[in-house]
Amino acid sequence: APAWPQPHSVSGVDADDVLNIRADIDHTRDVGSSEIIGAIPHDATDVEVTGISVDLEGTRWREVEYHGTAGWVNERYLRPTSVLLQPPQALHCAGTEPFWDITIDETDSTFISPDLDTPIRLDYLHFAPGIGRTDLWAHYLSSVDGTYSPTVIVRYTEACSDGMSDLTYDYEALLLGLGASGAPTYGCCSIKR
16 A cells, blocks of 8 residues: 655755744745744754645745644755655545545545535545556546446656645546546645645
8 A cells, every 4th residue: 555755854054053844934925924833943854845846936835744743844954765656545636627636545535526526435446556656546436326437547746836825736537437438637746734
């Protein structure tokens, strides 16, 4: 089964200092007005990066979760703890034109669309890594009644745009198996929190 991505370490922060976690940078678009909601020690090695980032005034900010606090930190101070890329255990993916939303989790997968009255619960069938690539994998799912059998092909790119915001996502997704035509739809993913 896939594992959580390797955590990130704090790097380049003085021993007598901390890496501040800021709130709402993605909404305020202003670092100076964004409240400091937490701090990460200079030697932390267990910072979880969610896979969402935003560029502000030439600086890339990453959304992170650290010991229950979710917010934004300057990417310059983060380094992957390991060079091995591991696929996330749970993802939240969404696309536009048409709008869709899918949560991929072995224990709680759902599909949401404006065409549906209620979310569709999906069974997680299996995971398949890409052949010869560590940045590519597929998730196979099915609705309980068999009406939907979506496959979500995910690739780690650090460059996915949802086309509606200034956010960048680490994972891009192709969603297959929703319509009779079999046409794929494109979207972006982040780690499910």
